[in-house]
Amino acid sequence: MSGKVFGVALGPGDPELITVKALNCLKKSEKIYYPATQSSKGNQDSFSLVILKQLDVEEKKFIPINVPMSKDRSHAVKAYADLFLKVQKDVEEGKQVSVVSEGDISFFSTFSYLLEDFRKNSVDFEMIPGVPAFILGGSVGKLPLVTQNDKLLVAPDLENKPELKALLAQNQTVVLMKISKVREWIKEFIEESKLQFFYGEYLGTEKQFTCTDMDSLRDRQIPYFAILIFYGNK
Amino acid sequence: MSGKVFGVALGPGDPELITVKALNCLKKSEKIYYPATQSSKGNQDSFSLVILKQLDVEEKKFIPINVPMSKDRSHAVKAYADLFLKVQKDVEEGKQVSVVSEGDISFFSTFSYLLEDFRKNSVDFEMIPGVPAFILGGSVGKLPLVTQNDKLLVAPDLENKPELKALLAQNQTVVLMKISKVREWIKEFIEESKLQFFYGEYLGTEKQFTCTDMDSLRDRQIPYFAILIFYGNK
Incomplete structure (x- = not known):
């Protein structure tokens, strides 16, 4: 059997929301690389590992890819x-190996950064999709x-209220990601706009919290793994 | 056990691209309703049934929902x-029953039209997501x-070239669905814009055809189950 690397989507968090194809691929892989963030104190955190550990896959195959937490992209x-x-x-x-990602593999995934090098160096690769959080x-x-x-619009980065208002005027549904970055003004926007919305944290995991009303959201600390879906001009 | 209906996503076509959760739900369901379009001559066509038949699920559970092919929504x-x-x-x-949909269950799915009636009549329901074609x-x-x-923008309906041009100026990635409706001008647009694109027909099925160059697309008849992904202003 010739060597190959698979980009494998783990799905949004619930271990049962992985596809049958992705699970079979992980079972056959000899090594499974997963992204882990590392704080300056050396603590490791990995959403992918939490999912992997709940799958019927041998743990000895798991290998962390340590990505230091830093604004510096280098x-x-x-x-x-x-x-x-x-x-x-x-x-x-x-060897047949996998590189995993939570959510989908072509949707804001670290695997994307490897593709150019795979192509240039004729490394055989394949991608197996999954269910994104939204x-x-x-x-x-x-x-x-x-x-x-x-x-439908998926927007991971927003400047301010006028920008969001303009996007909602043009699209029925707007999904906001990385909303911890806009936590200063997003709650105010929801109260003012009176739009129907869905808020979800750690979707598909044990820590999942969701709500569709402002009373439940008002005093909440918004973490990194949170999304907002606005149902706009209907 | 009390009765419940599950909206179950089948994924984009490849039977292995269903989630483990969706497959388990279908195995436990007593009946599985699937959408089938019916021509005026009485012929039935169902993309969902093609996927269902390839799963490890008893065929006697399958029940078609005949939706006549017609522009009249009634x-x-x-x-x-x-x-x-x-x-x-x-x-x-x-009974525990399922209503299936190809792709995802909350993404342009027929299941959406049932939700209001379920709520009004206190019918217990749950939705199991899947991988959409795009x-x-x-x-x-x-x-x-x-x-x-x-x-990223998903746009199922487009008026004309200026509209598409405007959408591409605002978004890095634009997914077009139902492109058979714009087949008159979309190929011309691709040639003129010189944008990077991905074209896919019947993704995940045996009939799958994909291309990323105009020479392969120029003389192609575009069917209903086709998408275009434009990689825009990068």
Whole structure:
């Protein structure tokens, strides 16, 4: 069997929300690399590892990719470069290995940063998709994301209220990611706009918290793994 | 055990791209309703049934929901109303049943039309998400949909070239669905814009065809189950 690397999506958090294909691929892989963030004190945190540990896959295959927590992107770039070298070596040795990501594998995933190097160096690779967190949001909230001819926008970075207002005027559904960055003004915006919304933290995990009303959201600390879905101009 | 209806996502076409949770739910369900379109000559066509038949689930559970092919929405509305009554009866009898949809269950899915009736009549329901076709598109094309702070737009309905041009100016990635409706001008737009794109038909099925160059797309008849992903202003 020749070597190959698989980018494998783990899904949004619930271990049962991985696809059958992704789970089979992990079972067959000889090594499974997973992203882990590392604080300056050396503590490791990995959402991917929490999911992996709940799957029927041998733990001895798990290998962390340490990405230091830093605003300076060069640390992450170095971590991906190191990962590429490891994977390239595995594939040259004829191994089948996986690099995992929570959510989907082509949707804001670290795997994306490796593709160019794989292509340039003729490393054989394949991607196995998964359910992104915002798609789970539609099911958990029991509010369909889009119907008929609705436009849906996923926006991970927002400047201010006028920008969000403009996006909502053009699209029926707007999904906001990384909302911890806009926690200063987003609650005020919801109160003012009176729009229907769905808020979800750690979707699919034991820590899951969701709400669709402002009373439940008002005093909440918004963590990194949180999304907001606005149901706009209907 | 009390009755309940599950909206179950089948994923984009490949039977292995269903989630473990969705597959387990179908195995436990007593009946599985699936959408089928019916031509005026009485021929039935169902993308969902093609997927279902490849799963390890008893075929005798499968029940078609016939939605007549027609521009008049009232026929579809009647089909959903009939389905609601059937499901309500099942749940009152204490049965656990599923209503399936290809792709995701909250993303342009027929299940959405039932929710209001479920709520009004206190029918217990749950939704199990899946991988939408455009998410598979990112993996099959090996072109990441979004990275870093990219905005992604899903647009199922487009008027004309200026509208598409405006959307591409505002978003890094634009996914077009139902492109058979714009087949008159979309190929011309691609040639003129010279943007990077991914075209996919019947993704995840045996009939899958994909390309990222105009020479392969130029003479192609675009079917209903086709998407286009534009990689915009990068």
